C-alpha cells in the first residue's frame with residue numbers, strides 16, 4: 001500500500017468547519033490515517049453538493065473510522081465510504097450502533113427517493129441522471145463494519161493509536177472521543193467533543209471528559225446562544241400549557257420532531273402528563289417508522305437511561321398509537337381536531353409531517369408546535385418567521401394555523417454549558433479548535449473562552465479542508481491547499497437561497513398588484529431588466 005506517512009500527527013478538517021454539518025476529521029500519523037466522524041453535509045445546495053463528489057482522500061489509506069454519535073451529520077457518509085471500497089472497522093458505542101441499524105438504511109432510502117425526484121426533473125430539462133450517494137442496501141451492508149466498544153475502556157484501534165469513549169450527554173450512545181497517538185516526540189493526546197448535551201436533560205447524565213490533553217476539538221453549535229435554565233418539570237409544564245391551548249383551539253396539534261431522542265423525550269413527557277391527568281385523554285399518534293424503531297432502541301437501553309421516573313413502558317401508554325403503514329398515516333387526514341400528531345422530519349423538509357401540514361396548516365383551529373432547531377431556509381423556519389403561504393408538494397398552502405415554539409427541548413449544550421465544559425478540560429497543553437458551528441457562533445465562543453481564561457493564541461477557528469500539524473512543541477503550523485469550497489460558500493446562503501427568496505418576493509409582489517393588467521406590466525418591466533443584462537464574458 002502506498003501510504004503517505006508523516007513524522008507528525010496532522011488533522012485535516014473535512015467538514016463542520018463554518019457549518020454544523022458534515023463532521024469529519026482526517027488524522028494522519030506516523031502509522032497511518034483514520035477518520036473521526038464521517039458525516040453528511042446538510043444546508044445550502046453548495047454544501048450538500050460535497051456529498052456527491054469523491055472523498056478528498058484515498059479511501060484505501062484509511063485504517064479505521066471512529067464515530068461520536070448516530071446523527072447523520074456525523075455518520076451519514078459511512079455507507080458512501082464502504083461503497084467506495086472501505087473495509088476497515090467503524091468504532092462506536094453500543095447505543096450508536098443500535099440507532100445506526102435503522103438510521104443509515106433510512107438515510108439510504110431518503111437518498112434514493114430524493115434522487116428519483118431530481119432525475120425526473122433532470123429528464124424534463126434534458127440533463128443527465130445522477131446516482132444516489134448510496135441506497136438502502138449499501139447502508140445495510142455498511143452496518144457490518146461497525147464494531148461497538150464500551151464507554152470508559154481504552155482500546156487499541158490501530159498500532160500506535162488508542163481510543164476511549166466518554167459520555168457526551170447529547171443523544172443515546174453519544175460520546176466524546178479521547179485519542180492517544182504515539183509519535184517520536186511522545187504521545188499526542190487529543191479529545192474530540194462530538195456534540196455535547198445540555199446539563200439538564202432527560203435520559204442522560206451530564207457530559208464528562210478527561211483533562212490533561214494536548215489538543216481539544218470543541219463543538220460550538222450554540223456558541224452564541226444562551227437558554228433560560230429550566231428543570232425537567234418546568235419544561236414539562238410548558239409542554240402541558242402548549243398542548244392544552246392547542247387542543248382548546250379546536251384543531252389538531254402537530255409536532256414536527258426529530259425521530260431520535262426528541263420524539264422519545266416528548267413521548268416520555270406526554271406519557272407522564274397523561275398518567276397524571278394533566279392532559280385530557282387525547283390520542284397521540286407517532287407517525288414515523290424511524291421514530292418507532294428508534295423508540296424500540298431506547299427501550300432496549302432503558303437501563304442506561306438516567307433520571308427517569310419509572311422503568312418499563314417508558315414510551316408506552318394506552319393513548320399512544322404508533323403508525324407504521326403509509327396508508328394508516330394518510331388516514332389521519334380525516335381527523336380534523338383533538339389529536340396530537342408527532343411526525344418527522346423535525347424541520348419539515350421531508351417525511352410524513354409535510355402531508356399533515358398540508359391537511360392542517362390552512363385551518364385556524366390547528367396548531368403546529370415546534371420543539372427543535374430550525375435551520376435557515378427550512379420549511380420550519382419559514383413557518384416560524386410568519387410566512388402567510390408556503391409550498392408543499394407543489395401546492396400553495398395558506399398558513400392560518402397557530403404556530404408555536406418551545407425552546408427547551410435541546411440536545412445541545414448552550415453557550416454557558418460549552419464554556420463550562422471547556423473550562424473543565426483546562427489546561428489544554430497545546431491548542432483548542434472550535435468546530436461544528438456557524439462562523440458567528442465560533443467567533444462568539446472564542447471571545448468568551450478568552451474572557452474565561454483561555455489563551456487567545458491557542459484558540460483556532462479552522463476552515464474547511466485546512467490542515468493543522470498537531471505537534472507537541474514549537475509553533476502550530478497550518479495550511480490550506482485547494483479547499484473544495486470557498487469559506488463564504490460554506491458559511492453563507494448560496495445563490496439557490498437568493499433565488500428561492502426572490503421567487504417568493506416576486507410572487508408576493510404580483511399578488512399585491514391591483515389587477516391582472518398591473519401584474520402583466522410588472523412582469524414586462526422585469527423582462528426589460530433581464531434583457532439589459534449582459535451575458536458574462538467567456
Ligand SMILES: [Zn+2]
Pocket residue numbers: 069071170195
Ligand atoms: Zn448530533
